[in-house]
Amino acid sequence: xxxxxxxxxxxxxxxxxxxxxxxxxxxxxxxxxxxxxxxxxxxxxxxxxxxxxxxxxxxxxxxxxxxxxxxxxxxxxxxxxxxxxxxxxxxxxxxxxxxxxxxxxxxxxxxxxxxxxxxxxxxxxxxxxxxxxxxxxxxxxxxxxxxxxxxxxxxxxxxxxxxxxxxxxxxxxxxxxxx
Amino acid sequence: xxxxxxxxxxxxxxxxxxxxxxxxxxxxxxxxxxxxxxxxxxxxxxxxxxxxxxxxxxxxxxxxxxxxxxxxxxxxxxxxxxxxxxxxxxxxxxxxxxxxxxxxxxxxxxxxxxxxxxxxxxxxxxxxxxxxxxxxxxxxxxxxxxxxxxxxxxxxxxxxxxxxxxxxxxxxxxxxxxxxxxxxxxxxxxxxxx
Numbered sequence: 615x616x617x618x619x620x621x622x623x624x625x626x627x628x629x630x631x632x633x634x635x636x637x638x639x640x641x642x643x644x645x646x647x648x649x650x651x652x653x654x655x656x657x658x659x660x661x662x663x664x665x666x667x668x669x670x671x672x673x674x675x676x677x678x679x680x681x682x683x684x685x686x687x688x689x690x691x692x693x694x695x696x697x698x699x700x701x702x703x704x705x706x707x708x709x710x711x712x713x714x715x716x717x718x719x720x721x722x723x724x725x726x727x728x729x730x731x732x733x734x735x736x737x738x739x740x741x742x743x744x745x746x747x748x749x750x751x752x753x754x755x756x757x758x759x760x761x762x763x764x765x766x767x768x769x770x771x772x773x774x775x776x777x778x779x780x781x782x783x784x785x786x787x788x789x790x791x792x793x
Numbered sequence: 794x795x796x797x798x799x800x801x802x803x804x805x806x807x808x809x810x811x812x813x814x815x816x817x818x819x820x821x822x823x824x825x826x827x828x829x830x831x832x833x834x835x836x837x838x839x840x841x842x843x844x845x846x847x848x849x850x851x852x853x854x855x856x857x858x859x860x861x862x863x864x865x866x867x868x869x870x871x872x873x874x875x876x877x878x879x880x881x882x883x884x885x886x887x888x889x890x891x892x893x894x895x896x897x898x899x900x901x902x903x904x905x906x907x908x909x910x911x912x913x914x915x916x917x918x919x920x921x922x923x924x925x926x927x928x929x930x931x932x933x934x935x936x937x938x939x940x941x942x943x944x945x946x947x948x949x950x951x952x953x954x955x956x957x958x959x960x961x962x963x964x965x966x967x968x969x970x971x972x973x974x975x976x977x978x979x980x981x982x983x984x985x986x987x
Contacts, residue, residue: 620854624935627849627861631868638875644878712807720886725823726961 643763654703657717658688661705664706677705688712689786693778696770698722702778706745716740716779727780736765736772740779748780797911797916801923807900808973810981814900818932819969821891825948828936830884832929834892838869839901839928843909843921850910862905863896870895900928931976938972940950963979 659665662677662685669676675688686707692699700721705714718732730736742761743749751764751772764772807813817835822828845865853861874892877885885892894900904924909917937947945953945962962968 616854620857623853624857624860627864631864635868635871638872642875642879646875646882649879649882724957725964792956 618790627717633748657719658705661688661703661715661717662686670773679706684708687786688714689782690719691778691782693774693781695721696723696728696768697776700771700774700778702775703777704740704782706783706786710783710790711744711746713740713743713745713779716775718775721754723771727765728768730765730769731775736762741761745779745783749776751776794916794919797919799924800930801920801925801927802930803927805924806927806980807924808928809937809977811890811903812977814898814928816894817891817898818935819966819973821888822939822969823964824887824931824940824944825933825937826884827887828932828934829929829948830877830881831888831891832932833923834873835895835898835900835928836925838866838872838895839904839925840918840921841869842866842901843904844914844915846905846909847912847914847917848911853910858910859902859906862902862910866901866905867896880941900924921980935969935972935976938976939968943968 648708655668658668658675658677664679664685665677667678667682668681668688669678673689677685679685686705688703688705690701690703692701694700698721699777700723701719702716704710704716707714716737718737719731719787721731723729723731739756739762743762746760748760750758750761752761753764753766753769756763762772762776800905801807805811808815808818814835816972817831821831842862842865846862849861870893873895874885877888877892904921910918941947941952942960944953945959947955960968963972
């Protein structure tokens, strides 16, 4: 008898909890998906401010300006940072030679140091940056069109961003060439 | 009855006297806003789970009580998590995995086991209200001190000007331990002097 009661109580509590949760989950999922879409869309406009139209393809976005001219492609990529994964959204010109800009979607870098990869002064360096033969970083002032200056005290985080981008860009160039 | 409410605010303060719930306390208090959001999430979870645990205390067999409490707590935690994700995505992002981790926050299971499961709903609510508000002010204080010293601001409002060299360590994990140590020390000192 005793174990029957245990089973009954546990099942009842479980069923109640599941019922309440699935109800609220239903309410929330739509809004959560909407938030995520909005976040990406806003980031795209920050990368390419002239964007008037965004076309969503399987794993990237095409952005067009008001005259329906192709501004470039937007890719989402992810890689290992200093303390955890860094998720980067970046835009690249149609000829795949220059970056439009980058946005850090999520990261767990050290506050005050590595977290500076999200600041305008760091990200701004990627605007119009040449990606050929590959992006480089330096601890001094950047002197080449394909070079950025790493954040003082956060070389690992800066290097991670550069490496993540280089890896993805290499892959993109290969894929686009095959097409 | 007022005692049940008041004890969590100072005498039995969950953070500074019982040293419970250290994981969110240390990890998310990098700013006042994060402390406040985490505190409010715990206020929500602790009060509702205490109420439910107290209401069902006579039906729950002794052997499975912890499992039942955990399900109740996890339900409210998931609700809080969904709510934050849907309505405050930025806060949800800042708190990261620490919202779902409220499930294992020992303050909540502790109050369910030590108090709510033994007393009627009214007393259980007074107890959980006091404890959760105590937790809330603890987190906000900790977050504010760390933000003030680490970023020169409180709730994002600049307080210390450019002359102030930011103590980056205060927003790093080590800063959490330092500030917590001082606060616990100060509270012990005040208690001793009384």
